[in-house]
Amino acid sequence: MNHSNKSFLKGALLLSTLLGSLVLASCGAPDNLDVSQQLAMPNPAAAPEGGKAETSNAPDSSQPTNKVPQSSPQLVKTAEISLLVNSIDEALEESSKIVQQQQGDVLGLQDDKPQNSNRRETASMQIRVPQNKLDPTLNALAQLGIVQRRHLTAEDVSTQLVDFQARLRNLRQTESSLLKIMERSGSISDVLKVAQELSNVRQSIEQIDAQLKSLTNRVAYSTITLQLEAAVATPTSRQPLGSRMGNTWNNATQSVTDFTTNLVRLLIWLVAYSPYLVVLGVVSWLIYTQRKKHHPHPTIPSSKLEE
Template sequence: MKVSIKLPNKSALVMSALLGGVIFTSCASVPQQSKQQLSQSTGGRALNNQAAPADSAGSVALKSEAAPVPQSRPQLIKKAAMTVIVNSVDQSINAVSKIINNKQGDLIGLNERQPTQDNARHTASIMLRVPQNQLDSTLDELAKLGTVENRNITAEDVSNQLVDFQARLTNLRRTEANLQKIMDRSGSVRDVLSVAKELSNVRQSIEQINAQLKNLQNQVAYSSITLNLEAAVSSSSPQRGLGLQIQETWNNSSHSVGEFTVGLLKLAIWLMVYSPYFLILAAAIYGLNRWRRNSQPVRPIPPVENYDG
């Protein structure tokens, strides 16, 4: 059996050889400089990638060593007290109201005492509340009202209490969520009632702790100030008129007569109530005296002699 194989045409072979040479020469015509730049860029990137972890690790280590441990700022409840001697208490009270409004604070209480006796001072006690960051500036403004007699500031650190309340609140809320999941499941009426009771107790504890936490946070955010104002000059009471004095004397005397009359009436009532006892006591005394007289022996009376003159 003869197998015939067709050989390719010479012209096709020549054309394929020419196309291969063109392709080869075009690939070989790439500049060597670009290859070198490419190799340098890739090598530089590799070196940078290799050096970067070491540098980053070193910088992280240095930062971790140099960075200080962050400390939370202490939560302080600040209270201040100040006594200021002023020329006019009334004007100072108005000035205090303006200062508090400018500092975005609140006036909690005011106790003003007018002089009722001679040589008595006009005084006033004011309770204030201002933001904690405005405490020092507020005290400086209040000190300008007059002469500061005394000034003190106390601070109480409640950081541990706040952290404790927050931790307890977090645990209780987690417990509330777990109990709520149990409530969502189907079960017997007894189990549901038991879980519902426990859930109610947990929610009550959450409300109490949350209220205490907010109270502490409010005391930390706002500082209280007790301001005592005293007049520099004692005020003397004016002399009252004659008519006013006579009227006051008449009122006092009539009031005294009324009290004396009421006292006599009360005494008469007491005597009437206890009169049986007084009668029994008087009868007993009378009977005792009579018995004593009767029990004494009768002395004979000596005869009278008649003398004839």
């Protein structure tokens, strides 16, 4: 009897424990979720020691990204490179080949030949290449000799390009509006005013369009200034004695010819102006004779001569 009572008490205690657990679980769950939703909810990650749960560092895909793609800067690049080479002529020839390979152009060339053996030969070349070919061109030119100086500058003209494009767009809209106004009927004075304004707008469009094209071309093509200097001075060849004597004779005969030519030209000028010279001579003689008559030379008395 006592054993049956103990078994009954244990069963009642176990049943009350289960019921209490169910009641507590139902109270802890949200009111608006049913049992299936509670079972479908994922279990939170276990909190580490210290009682703080770990948070995930993964980005929230539900939040919109406000990243705006950045356009590349528009740069006007200018480069200078100075080389010390063994032969100026060979370096110029190789430079022209490099420019042609890089789809560029030679804008200018200057070759200074020394007049004496104490000076070195120098040369300079202005080169224009596409901007994406700038670095390969500089590297290829640097292989022609010893690099003495290398300089590169870049100017950001993005703001200027955007400004020109905005102004050009606004002017074209103004032009379109003026054309629509001219299509309407109106007085002659109004039409003339609109036509004058349209002419001014079109002139501004042409100017800004030219500036925009020039700036765009400067961005698309880079300029390189190549300076070349010979490593050693070029020796001047001494002419043989016969050649020098022949040159001296030629210079002397040329000098005589020039002197004779100038003398003949002078005589021709004198002959051409001879009538005027004759008139001037006659007038001068008449003036002299008149002055001589009015101012005769004083005569010395004979008595004074005898003394």
